[in-house]
Amino acid sequence: MSMKSSASKVGEFLSRPFHSDGTPTRLHPASLTREASKVAGTYLGPGWAKAMGWLKRYVGPVLATISTLGFVVLGTAVLLWILGASYGWQEAKVAALLATVLLLIAIAFVLGKSMYAVKLDLARTRVAVGEHAVGSIAVENTSPRTVLPAALELPVGLATALFHLPTMKPGEIHEDLFTIPTTRRAVITVGPVRSVRADPLHLLRRQVLWTDPTDLFVHPRTTSLDGPAAGFLKDLEGLTTKDLSNSDIAFHALRDYVPGDDRRHIHWKTTARTGKLMVRQFEETRRSHMAVALSVNTDEYENDDDFELAISAAASLGRQAIKEHRELNVITQRGPIRCETGKNLLDDMTRLLGYNRRGTSVDLARTLTDAVPNASVVFFVVGSKVTPAQLRSAAASVPPGVRAFAVRCFTGAKSARANIADLTVLTLGDLSDLSMVLRKAIA
Known part of the structure; x- marks a missing residue:
């Protein structure tokens, strides 16, 4: 066969249609690359996936035990061995041997298998800011032999607590108690409990997880609205x-x-x-239907304490409404808050974060009117930077006949009452003053 006829056959192959619908087209070089990739994926894919699975299962755990310092020592040992072998430097060989011995000693420290039964128990998974959050760790030696002293680590949020285990005989149980600070509203992930084996130089560090993580909800502080304040909120006959x-x-x-x-x-x-x-x-x-609009726009608050005060005030109003079996809706610029139970309300309030790129209180008031058209009582919980003009605009969004109140949260301020058109504006400086501030609203 001549070269000319071969070239013509190749050109004929490249120009013939290959789509299933018979559409004539030419095979572009990029298409050839894609086709080659598909072929490689078809034949190499299973082998590649198997190799990656093997690396992840066997090599990954080994590499995970090597600390940053361990990688430095390992790399230094390899480099010194190469230099010593290439240039005959005895000093390099001795240093490489020393680094290798350190790594072998570290391996001896992390080898072995511990058999524990670990139980992490939090007395309560939901506490309020300032309340004690107490937990315990119970460790049982389930192996048939005595285990040497070891260490347990317990991640608590961004921190890590360390517990030292003594020498434990078979079946022996060791228990430790701990407390968790609850100075700020937060969802704190506690756990998982992990045992740690490491050499004295911390070249290698091997850990085993023994429990699942547990979420601790540190709810915002709330205050009781019993007495005259509850009578103010309660409206059995409706409007x-x-x-x-x-x-x-x-x-x-x-x-x-x-x-x-x-x-x-x-x-x-x-x-x-x-x-x-x-x-x-x-x-x-x-029927009395209360709606609470809580602004999470941090530009409307002087500081974080004012924002936390606003969350606590809104949560207190919501808890009282749920306690009285009233219809309740709570919304923020981020969306609605669950109000089926007090636990759902406080859990969602705990997760709330402030943003400075969300809508203003005026935008929130308009959203509230659309979302809760049947509200009979409306509370706007805002920061001290919200101007009277903005409050007037927010009140204009409230339908006629609906009682509207604005609670301005300003830490340290003296409680006060003012009126802007049909809107009653209440200044709240401390959460404990909320009942008194509500009584002023009907004075």
């Missing part, structure tokens, strides 16, 4: 409307009886006095 009804709770007036009226609503004393049937007429009511 009356201007719509008249023949059957409701709020009595409005008497009118003449017309056929079809419920005879149970006939006012017999008036009927006897006037000589004609008179029935009671009522104003329609709606």
Whole structure:
């Protein structure tokens, strides 16, 4: 076969259609590369995946035991061996031998297998800021022989607690108690408990996980609103409307009886006095429904303490509403907060983070109006940097007939009350003053 005929056949192959629908096309060099990649993936893929799985299973754990200093010593030993062998430097060989001996001694420290049964127990997984969070670690030697002293590490958030285990006989149990600081609202991950084997120079460090991590919720501080403040929030009859009804709770007036009226609503004393049937007429009511709009825009707060005060105030209002079995909605610029139970409310409040690129309180008020159209009482919990003009705009978003309050959180400020149009503005300087501030709202 001539070279010309071979070249023509190659050109014919490259120009012939290859799509399944018969669309004529030419095979581009990039397409050839993709096809080659597909072929390589088809035949090399299983082998590559198997090799990576083997490396991850066997080589990965070995490399994980080597510390940064261990890698430095290992690399130095290899380099010194090469220099000593290449140039005949006896000093390099001696130093390489010393580094190798150190690594072998470190390996002897981390070899072996410990058999423990470890139980991590938190007395409570939900506490309030300032309350004691207590836990315990119980370790049992489940091996048939005595184990040497060892160390256990317990990660607590970003910190790590260290527990020293003594020499333990078979079946012996060692228990340690610990406390966790709860000075700030947070979700703290406690655990997993891990045992650590390391050499004195910490060239190698081998750890084994014994428990699963546990989340500790440090809820925001809340205050009780019992007494006059609870009476202020409680509205068993709901808010009356201007719509008249023949059957409701709020009595409005008497009118003449017309056929079809419920005879149970006939006012017999008036009927006897006037000589004609008179029935009671009522104003329609709606069940009390409280909505809380909590601003998480940090630009509206002077500092972090003001932001925490706002979260605590909103959580206190929400807890009281849930306690009284009232309908409740709590929203922020990040979205709604779960309000099915007090635990859900406080858990979500604990996870809240402040942002300085979210909408303002005015935007939040408009969102609240759309999200909770049937609210009868509205609380705006905001920072001290929110201006009266912004509060006026927020109040303008509230439908007529809805009671609206703004709680300005300013740590250290004196409690006060002011009115901006139909909006009652309450200044809160300390969480313990919340009940008093609410009483001022009805004074």
